[in-house]
Amino acid sequence: MNHRHLKNSIFKYTCILVVILSIAILGILIGQIIQQGHSWVTMDFLKNFPSRLPSRAGIKAGLWGTLWLLGLTALLAIPIGIFSAVALEEYMRESKIKKWLQINVSNLAGLPSIVYGLLGLSIFVRGLGMGRSLWAGSLTMALLVLPVIIIASQESIRAVPKTIREAAYALGARKWQVVFMQVLPASVPGIMTGIILALSRVAGESAPLIVIGALTFVNFVPQGPSDSFSALPIQIFNWSSRPQEEFHGLAAGAIIVLLGILFSLNLVAVFIRERYQRYRT
Secondary structure: OHHHHHHHHHHHHHHHHHHHHHHHHHHHHHHHHHHHHHHHOOHHHHHOOOOOOHHHOOOHHHHHHHHHHHHHHHHHHHHHHHHHHHHHHHHOOOOHHHHHHHHHHHHHHOOOHHHHHHHHHHHHHHHOOOOOEHHHHHHHHHHHHHHHHHHHHHHHHHOOOHHHHHHHHHOOOOHHHHHHHHHHHHHHHHHHHHHHHHHHHHHHOOHHHHHHOOOOOOOOOOOOOOOEOOOHHHHHHHHHOOOOHHHHHHHHHHHHHHHHHHHHHHHHHHHHHHHHHHHHO
16 A cells, blocks of 8 residues: 555656646746747737838738638537537447547547648649638648547537436437537537637647648738638748748747737637536536
8 A cells, every 4th residue: 555655646746747847848938938029019010911121020911811710710610520529429329330430530630730731732722723722721720620629529528417318308308409408508618628729729730731832921811711821820930930030039929929819719718618617507
């Protein structure tokens, strides 16, 4: 018992130490970014298009491209991901087909993002003739995050107590009423966590967008899904690869804006989770 207790204590304190070190490293990185880029984050920085002159450069094209990308990807991936999870957990019986689908979803969640970029390039950009449009980028990103949403939604649906289903059936509810009026509302907090993680990945990915041909220097704002676009990660990559120190400051400022978007998404998720938890209680 003493030996087992010692092993558990070592593991516990090791985990705590790793968490503390991770938070410290993350804090140092964020502190350096804020110190280097806070002076560049101004209204002109948000309103201006990219420029070869650092004093006139801004993130307007990348910011609007990222917002367009997030919106279209959410419209495509969230409904398909949730309904796929519902079908796998609530409607499909245990079979070889279900096991095969589950294994493939898990494997797809672990694929490198550049593989999805190559897939989007061959299918959407060239095969379907979408070109370097927001449609091609959004569909590629939807494929990238779809496994994450499915797995998170499945885990959340699976965590709903069976007593909720049994009580609904005992009151005469049908299958679809149990699923969509009892199970899904109870699993919203976990589903929202998966959705926010997925959208955060969309906002931060650059490799698939570079592969499908998203532009690095854009002096216009997309007016529709068929337009060409840029995104904040691509703009950050472009600026950080330049030798001038001013462009490194611009890249840090763009990172601050991108972090602000991610924190805003997380705040929305926390608000929705709290509201649904109050509804359940």
